[in-house]
Amino acid sequence: MERRNFVKRLSVFTTGTIALSGSNLYASEIKKETANTIIDLSPLSPTDTIILKGNFIDASTLAPIKNVKMIAKVKRNRFFPLNESVTSNDSTYQIQSGFSLNKNKLNEKVNIEIIADGYKTYNSTIYLTAKGCNIHSEEWNYNPNFKTEFCPKNINVDNKTLSTFNFHLVRN
Numbered sequence: 807m808e809r810r811n812f813v814k815r816l817s818v819f820t821t822g823t824i825a826l827s828g829s830n831l832y833a834s835e836i837k838k839e840t841a842n843t844i845i846d847l848s849p850l851s852p853t854d855t856i857i858l859k860g861n862f863i864d865a866s867t868l869a870p871i872k873n874v875k876m877i878a879k880v881k882r883n884r885f886f887p888l889n890e891s892v893t894s895n896d897s898t899y900q901i902q903s904g905f906s907l908n909k910n911k912l913n914e915k916v917n918i919e920i921i922a923d924g925y926k927t928y929n930s931t932i933y934l935t936a937k938g939c940n941i942h943s944e945e946w947n948y949n950p951n952f953k954t955e956f957c958p959k960n961i962n963v964d965n966k967t968l969s970t971f972n973f974h975l976v977r978n
Contacts, residue, residue, distance in 0.1 A: 845878050845890040847903040847914070847934075854936040856967040858901040858958070862894060862922065865949050865974040870897035871922055874975075879917040899973075903934050918973075925975040932971075937962060939969035949976050 848855070862871040876899055877891040892899065903914055913935040920928035931942040938960025945952050958971040 843892050843894045843896070843898050844900045844902065845876070845892055847878065847880055847888060847890065847901060847916070849904055854905040854965045854967070856903050856905075856934050856936070856939070856969065858903075858932070858934065858939050858969045858971060860899060860971045860973065862897045862899070862920065863972045863974050864925075865951060865976045871925070871975060872897050874899075874920060874922040877919040877921075879919075880914060882914075901934070905936050920973055920975065922975055925977055928973060928975055932958075934969075936965075936967065938967050939971055941971070949974050 862874045862876075863869065864871055872895055874894045874897065875891060876894065877889065878901060880888040882888060901916070903916075905914075913933050916932050916934060918928065918930055918932055926948070928948060930944045930948060933940040933942070939958040941957060952974060956972065956974060958969045961968045
């Protein structure tokens with residue numbers, strides 16, 4: 807009975823707090839808008855963190871592409887495949903992941919599917935490791951004009967890695 811009364815009092819308190827603090831609600835909405843292009847694949851207890859950032863770019867004009875849907879699929883074990891998707895309105899994306907020492911996992915294979923109006927559907931694989939991001943050779947099958955200088959750039963600092971990579975999408 808005490809537990810039930812505690813839950814009731816707590817719900818009344820939180821409802822009152824939310825109703826009376828409108829400025830905090832607006833702040834959380836703005837935070838949500840900026841966080842809608844982030845895919846978080848981090849395990850529960852990461853020790854090494856990797857962040858992959860970039861843009862969606864037209865392969866011929868190098869102009870940013872807006873309204874792009876990105877789906878990331880990771881198979882960590884056979885029972886729980888992880889599928890995350892985002893829709894980018896400003897042509898940016900971010901993938902966060904990490905590596906736990908408990909499982910001795912050295913890399914993570916992420917299948918990427920990108921859908922944009924007027925462009926061929928992008929299906930490829932990226933590999934996230936503690937040392938950075940690597941792309942699969944399928945990249946050249948999708949875009950024959952892909953140059954090696956477009957490959958991911960990796961910066962390692964302590965147990966954090968920042969990688970930058972722009973997806974160059976090809977028109978239909």
